[in-house]
Amino acid sequence: MADTTLTAPRSRNRGLNLRFWLPLFWVVLLILAAVFAPWVAPRDPLAQDLFLERLPPFFMKGTEPGYWLGTDSLGRDVLSRMIYGARIALIVSFTAATLTCIFGSVLGLVAGYFGGWWDTVISRLVDIWMSFPPVLFAVLLVAVMGTGLWSVIAAIVLIDWTRFARVIRAETLVQARMDYVDSARIGGARRISTLVSEILPNVLPSIIALLTLEMGIAVIVEAILSFVNLSISSDDPTWGSMIAEGRGAIYFAWWVLLFPLIALFLTVLSFSQLGEGMKQRFDPVLQ
Amino acid sequence: MTDRPTLDILQLTVTLRGGRKLLRDVSLKVQPGEVRALVGESGAGKSMIGKAVLGILPPNIKPTEGEILLDTHHLNAMTPVTRRRTVSKIASLIPQDPLTALNPVRKIGPQIVDPLIHIHGWSRDKARERARELLDRVQIRNTDRVLQSYPHELSGGMRQRVLIASAFAPSPRLIVADEPTTALDVTVQKQILRLIRELQQETGTAVLFVTHDMGVVAKISQRVSVLFAGRVMEDAATEDVFRNPQHPYTEALIAATPSYSDLNRSFSPVPPALIADLHAKIAAEEAAS
Amino acid sequence: MSVDVLTRPLFSVRGLCLSFPDQSRKPLFGAAPRIEVLKGLDLDIPEGRITGIVGESGSGKSTLGRVLVRLLTPDAGQVLLDGKDIAHLDEDALRPLRRDLQMIFQDPMSSLNPRHNVARIITTPMKRYGLGGSHADALAALERVGLGAAFAERYPHELSGGQRQRVGIARAIALKPRFILADEIVSGLDVSSQAQVLSLLKDLARDMGLTVAFISHDLSVIRHLCDDVIVLNLGEILESGSVEQVFDNPQSEVTKTLLDAIPLPELDPDWFD
Numbered sequence: 001m002a003d004t005t006l007t008a009p010r011s012r013n014r015g016l017n018l019r020f021w022l023p024l025f026w027v028v029l030l031i032l033a034a035v036f037a038p039w040v041a042p043r044d045p046l047a048q049d050l051f052l053e054r055l056p057p058f059f060m061k062g063t064e065p066g067y068w069l070g071t072d073s074l075g076r077d078v079l080s081r082m083i084y085g086a087r088i089a090l091i092v093s094f095t096a097a098t099l100t101c102i103f104g105s106v107l108g109l110v111a112g113y114f115g116g117w118w119d120t121v122i123s124r125l126v127d128i129w130m131s132f133p134p135v136l137f138a139v140l141l142v143a144v145m146g147t148g149l150w151s152v153i154a155a156i157v158l159i160d161w162t163r164f165a166r167v168i169r170a171e172t173l174v175q176a177r178m179d180y181v182d183s184a185r186i187g188g189a190r191r192i193s194t195l196v197s198e199i200l201p202n203v204l205p206s207i208i209a210l211l212t213l214e215m216g217i218a219v220i221v222e223a224i225l226s227f228v229n230l231s232i233s234s235d236d237p238t239w240g241s242m243i244a245e246g247r248g249a250i251y252f253a254w255w256v257l258l259f260p261l262i263a264l265f266l267t268v269l270s271f272s273q274l275g276e277g278m279k280q281r282f283d284p285v286l287q
Numbered sequence: 288m289t290d291r292p293t294l295d296i297l298q299l300t301v302t303l304r305g306g307r308k309l310l311r312d313v314s315l316k317v318q319p320g321e322v323r324a325l326v327g328e329s330g331a332g333k334s335m336i337g338k339a340v341l342g343i344l345p346p347n348i349k350p351t352e353g354e355i356l357l358d359t360h361h362l363n364a365m366t367p368v369t370r371r372r373t374v375s376k377i378a379s380l381i382p383q384d385p386l387t388a389l390n391p392v393r394k395i396g397p398q399i400v401d402p403l404i405h406i407h408g409w410s411r412d413k414a415r416e417r418a419r420e421l422l423d424r425v426q427i428r429n430t431d432r433v434l435q436s437y438p439h440e441l442s443g444g445m446r447q448r449v450l451i452a453s454a455f456a457p458s459p460r461l462i463v464a465d466e467p468t469t470a471l472d473v474t475v476q477k478q479i480l481r482l483i484r485e486l487q488q489e490t491g492t493a494v495l496f497v498t499h500d501m502g503v504v505a506k507i508s509q510r511v512s513v514l515f516a517g518r519v520m521e522d523a524a525t526e527d528v529f530r531n532p533q534h535p536y537t538e539a540l541i542a543a544t545p546s547y548s549d550l551n552r553s554f555s556p557v558p559p560a561l562i563a564d565l566h567a568k569i570a571a572e573e574a575a576s
Numbered sequence: 577m578s579v580d581v582l583t584r585p586l587f588s589v590r591g592l593c594l595s596f597p598d599q600s601r602k603p604l605f606g607a608a609p610r611i612e613v614l615k616g617l618d619l620d621i622p623e624g625r626i627t628g629i630v631g632e633s634g635s636g637k638s639t640l641g642r643v644l645v646r647l648l649t650p651d652a653g654q655v656l657l658d659g660k661d662i663a664h665l666d667e668d669a670l671r672p673l674r675r676d677l678q679m680i681f682q683d684p685m686s687s688l689n690p691r692h693n694v695a696r697i698i699t700t701p702m703k704r705y706g707l708g709g710s711h712a713d714a715l716a717a718l719e720r721v722g723l724g725a726a727f728a729e730r731y732p733h734e735l736s737g738g739q740r741q742r743v744g745i746a747r748a749i750a751l752k753p754r755f756i757l758a759d760e761i762v763s764g765l766d767v768s769s770q771a772q773v774l775s776l777l778k779d780l781a782r783d784m785g786l787t788v789a790f791i792s793h794d795l796s797v798i799r800h801l802c803d804d805v806i807v808l809n810l811g812e813i814l815e816s817g818s819v820e821q822v823f824d825n826p827q828s829e830v831t832k833t834l835l836d837a838i839p840l841p842e843l844d845p846d847w848f849d
Contacts, residue, residue: 178686178687179681179682179683179686179687180686180687180688180689180690182647182679182681182687183679183681183687183688183747184689184700185647185667185674186645186647186674186677186678186679186701187674187700187701187704187747187751188671188674188675188701188704188705189700189701189704190671191667197700198689198692201689201691201692202689202690202691204691328766328767328768329737329766443633472632472633472793473632473793473794473795473834473837473838474632474833474834474837475632476837476839477836477837477839477848480839480848481848484848499766499767500767500839501767501841502838502839502840502841503839504841505839505840505841505842505843505844506839506844506847506848525843526843529841529842529843530843540767541841543767543768543770543771544767544796544841545767545770545771545794545796545797545799545800546796546840546841546842547795547796547798547799547800547823547835547838547840548840548842549840549842550799550800553775553800554770554771554772554774554775554778554800554801555771556767556768556769556770556771556772556775557767557768
């Protein structure tokens, strides 16, 4: 009685998923710009030229050729600064988000699956941690540790690991009650291998969605810290510091503020959409 | 019977968005006071018929041909709003899963009483009185306590009793029972079947009883429609179906139903050859039309 | 065809007690009161036979099953497997035994990892016990349960209920166990798939000389499948014996009620009376 009826034929071809491809396009563009910044950027991002201060972008009157998005109040090229700023934004977002994700997810998985004391300790820690106001916490941390790339990354990890720990713990609790977990025990699996090879793949879509979301958040936190001058040294161009500097000239040189703001917005949006898009594209269950 | 049927379905075709026909040319009648069983395996479309009658098909599934006559109303010719109003006054549903059919955060009382007030326009006192009467009738002791409880405080059998009371409360002309005992133990199943039968006989309500169990069909129904792949294979009196099934698929379904009293037959699934044969016949018909 | 020869029991259960905390009645401080689910059971599961465990929901039949395969640890009592008490062994000590004690679950959707394909579901436990685990082994196991090679690459959600349940059986028999616990394995299936899964289980049990504990509330199925039957009610054994004994001459009222409540596929105008 060989059964060859396949009830649900597999279909992986579901048309062009814009929710996946558009954000991917922006992120790839950003990565390329960041990696090849010295070759891509039309000007030196730090070169000042007071004779060329507050040049408007290319589509307005009174522009200078080569300064596509205009210049700031010290005559520095906005586009070049944005391209170099993408470097820092991406380094911070990838490193900080990955570290946050690993740290928070591991604690969440352990609390959710092993339960008992593990869960009590980790959950209480999360509760206590979350009652600090996060931005104040970050500002304080950087103030104590000193500015610099690693301080910013450390601040982000320390603020945001609770987000992962909480969500992943809840998700793990649900999965741990499924019969396939008992079935792994029946099949002789060790607890740790059940966690890694049975539960983790089912929690992974949530982890990825959170990770991409966290990348966006990291960009924002970095910008906030730059804005209050607590990020990287003030010489390095970052989107946050550009926004901070542009704020003073918003009525007569709005482009200094607006373009990095748009880049920030698009990046954060792209990361969060990419997470959803990836979930839909690579999850066998949703296909 | 010369009575006008309570429900008269004429050549109903129901189509999934994209063109696949989930029901095809389904015709059946339910007379007042009669229980008509709809039996078939999953995917046969048996629940679909009840949903089409009640107008609760999912949004991507639409009746495309045929007529549904409920009492004197041509349902498929009505606008969705008048249709819903008309149907909810004449027909009710006993659902499959007694847990998800009740709102978990509301007490039982209002869940029975509110429809009587809002749909049927009864006064609150009359509705409450009727709810008590029906709960009493489905052998729920301590009616007041049950009216004050939340669904999770009751057992599965109790919840199903509540839903039966709720379905019969407005004295509907038709009840659609969609596998109402599938989630229950056999002993509770028997009590629930008995209740549905008694209430139905007392009130003369017509019942469309959806089930996959030929045993239940034998006990509760007077007539039966056997469905396969969205089509009616056999429509006959239940007595005749068990004495002398006309269609080989009906025969196979009866044979596949386990019975402790008949040791000669043991785990005989519907023969795959028969299923292939039926599918081939359907494909040929489809090609011809 | 009653077998009067006393077969050696694979499992001997003595004085088995188990209770769960009742969280809904837990006081603000202190421990929740406990609900006794199994109240001192004594029973034997004879080797090489199919034993039905029947009862209504709340009878403790699934709990008993889960104690046999030691997914649950009893409060008190002995679970003798080949005369050795496994009731309180820890997970490390159990692991070598687990290969012999397999289980098929009620809900095949939840018991198959949705993110693993069928081949991986079947071969992972095989690899753990050093019983092969190649793709060919997966195909062989699938063939034994009547599923074609095309199924190896499928994910559980792409299968029908009956096919999923056969994958569950394939996973269990791939380890060549001595004992299989089948917990309500056909309650969600169509009659046709039900018949296929049951005859498959019966054939495999005979061919492989398996001992099977078959938990069900459906006495018709038990009558056809099992050699012996144990009737549970509210955590106690009401009666047990060969199916012929119990069905032909039921001793307890509960068994009679259970038998009486089954709607047989035949006309019986007096059934409700």
